[in-house]
Amino acid sequence: MGADRQEICDWLSALASMLVTDALDAADVADRLAAAPDLDAGAFALEAISLMRIVAESVTTPAGFDAIKVMEFDATDTADAAAILLAVGLCIAGPRAGWISRPQARAARERIGTAGTAALAVVSARGAVVVDLYVWLSRLVDVSVRLVSDQAADAVPVVRVETGISLPSTVLAYQLYGDAGRAESLVDIAGASTPMLMPVAFDALES
Incomplete structure (x- = not known):
């Protein structure tokens, strides 16, 4: 991952400050973000995904889901890395957001699908070396879309x-x-x- 690590960490930190309400989780995220820029590329990529998972698992409302947005990044590699992390965050947060209306859930499903498609295109462009990431992310998107679809079917019109x-x-x-x-x-x-x-x-x- 040739992304600007500090920019990615700053973005994740901003999301965490809004969404991570558990004191222990917040402290853990802060410590790990402080150390993350010094990791090698592979370890940083895994750590960034893990930190986004913690942020997304803290989502319990539609507003929290909507808060997971990407900053503007100048470097293409950084924007590509953020696209992958965004898809991961939305996939995890979507089924947890507690949709109270059918249109809300359907809009969330659409957003997850769109972000997932964009992220998979980024991963696919990297070739066979990242096939495991492609397969994992593809399954994550499919499961999330299916879960939110089920919620949309059960939600109130x-x-x-x-x-x-x-x-x-x-x-x-x-x-x-x-x-x-x-x-x-x-x-x-x-x-x-x-x-x-x-x-x-x-x-x-x-x-």
């Missing part, structure tokens, strides 16, 4: 709600579900900017 006037999310949650406590999820699905005044037309869970 989304319906369009039109109220004509802006109302607080708590009022609408009670009217739609008989439970004002579901206001927060109502705001999340609708993508509303404030829970105090919901849009006059928005998407909501069917039940």
